[in-house]
Amino acid sequence: MTERREVRLREYGSAQVPESLLTPSDLLRLRALQAQGRMTVDESRAGWRLKADATVGILNLDRVRLVIEPKLAFTGESLIRWLCYALAVPVPHDATARDWTVSPTGFADIVATALAHECQILLRDGLRRDYVRNHQLAPVLRGRFDAVTQATRRYGLLDQLHHDTFDRSPSIWENEICGHALDVARVTVADPALAQRLSTLATGFPATGRVSGAIDALSRATYNRLNLRYRPAHTWAGLILRAGGVADLLTDIGSGAESLLLHLPSVWEMAVARLIADSAPPGSRTATATTAAKITVSGDLSPRTFRPDIVVTFASPSTPRRFPVDAKYKRYEDKSISAADTHQLLTYISGYSPDESRAAAIVHPRTHGHARRLLRVRGGDRQLGTIHVLGIDVDQDPTESAAWLATELWANIDTAPCG
Incomplete structure (x- = not known):
């Protein structure tokens, strides 16, 4: 190292x-x-x-x-829990506790430890094998005869035969991804004991070819009942192999995989989107920033669009009622909401909320318990909007946080359809 x-x-x-x-x-x-x-x-x-x-x-x-x-607000333990939740991989709980205690060695060691744990489970249960094609040159025909190669390379000689065999082997993409990730992780981590553990585990997984091949396989990965158990390990492997975490910060500049960076605002946006979807009233629909309808600004030197992180649409047989939610990775537990964020939420309220219920929400991380406060914005003699400010305690389990949102947010706003 x-x-x-x-x-x-x-x-x-x-x-x-x-x-x-x-x-x-x-x-x-x-x-x-x-x-x-x-x-x-x-x-x-x-x-x-x-x-x-x-x-x-x-x-x-x-x-x-x-x-x-x-x-x-995040500690190492809470970060890995919320990262699991945001990525929709199994969340650690008492019955399946992971050894994810974090030392001063940093975030890279957290992800490497998670990868090691999942790979150890795969080795314990036995690696998956599948039929792999191998091209061979031998004096005895076994498998499928390759007539074209035989004619062009052996020129009619039959002492050695070109043929393809199909044998069950662990050298398949599911195992290759884990093998390459373990090899990369062992030179990334700072903890010598963890590096030794990763090296030991790596001997149990095949790792042929280039790392780029494993990354390509990961981007094309599909899962079924035969390989679904590999998905948690591949999630952590992707963070290490792509060397850029959730936002893939370094993928496009060809940096080596000894680095691991994570864009926490992106993680928080993903986690809040799932929190809202898990807690929203029955029959409602949630749209994220990539799928929600846009607010459009035209008439300037160049047109532009923007939209909130999440828009919840409540069930309605006639006119839908929408509720915008914005995830803010900011320290709002002991600070006032900034004027810029207030203006932003008022724009969302104007663009999405009906006149009968002009409201939106900000969701931010905090510690020492959940918290909710209500901002009422008035202009002249009328109500411009109501902003629910919700602090989610990241030290608590995400499923418990979703249950708290169901009672503290949706139970205190009008979710009935318009008309």
Whole structure:
């Protein structure tokens, strides 16, 4: 494992790095992340000043191991729980507890530990085998004779025969993904004991070909009753192999997979979308930011559109009633809602909510219990809108949080259809 100087900073925090520690290739990678809005790189008298935006994880440069820690409510244990929930993979509970205690080694070790646990279960239950095609040249025909290759390469000689055999083998894409991920993870983690465990597990999985082949297989993966048990392991393998977490931050710039970065606002948006879907009243429908109807701005130099993270449509035989929800990865448990976010929610209310129930919601992470407060916005002599501010305690189980939303949010707003 390459020795690097460790530099730690918190999400939205900054750190000074001496000029001698950053190589030209390091600066190219950092500038690429800056172009994506993940961090900023500024030259200073002392060298380089690195400032992280809404990104956490590990970035291994040539001479520096950059560790970016979460600033807001998440601890290591709660982060892995909510990441499971957001990705719709099995959530840890008392009956199937994972050994996911987090040490100061960082987020990369958390995901690697999760991968190791799932791969250990696969080895315990036995790896899946399937028929694999192998091309052979042998004096005895076995399988399917390859006449074209025989004629073009052996020129009529029959002492050696080209043929294809089909044998049951563990060298299939499901196992290859796990094998490559274990190989990559063992050089990513900082904990020597975890690295040794990953190396041991890797000997039980095939890992032929290139890592890019495993990534391509992962992007085309489909699951059925025969391989469904591989899905949790492949979820963690994808985070490691793509080296960019949920937002795939580094995939498009060809960085090595020794780094693992996670865009926590994206995780929180995914988790809130599932919370709303799980807690919404029966018969309602939820649409996310990619599927909800757009609010359009025209007449300017260039048209633009925007929409909230989630829009809930309540069941209605005539006119639908919609309720916009926005996920905010911000510290709102001890701070007032910003003017910009208030204006944003009022726009959503105007675009989606009916006149009879002008309301929307903000959902943010917090600790020490759930909390709800109500903002009433008035202009002149009329009510412009009501904003429900809901703080979700990330130390609690997501399913319990969904149950709390069902009683604290939907029970306190009008979900009846219009008309």
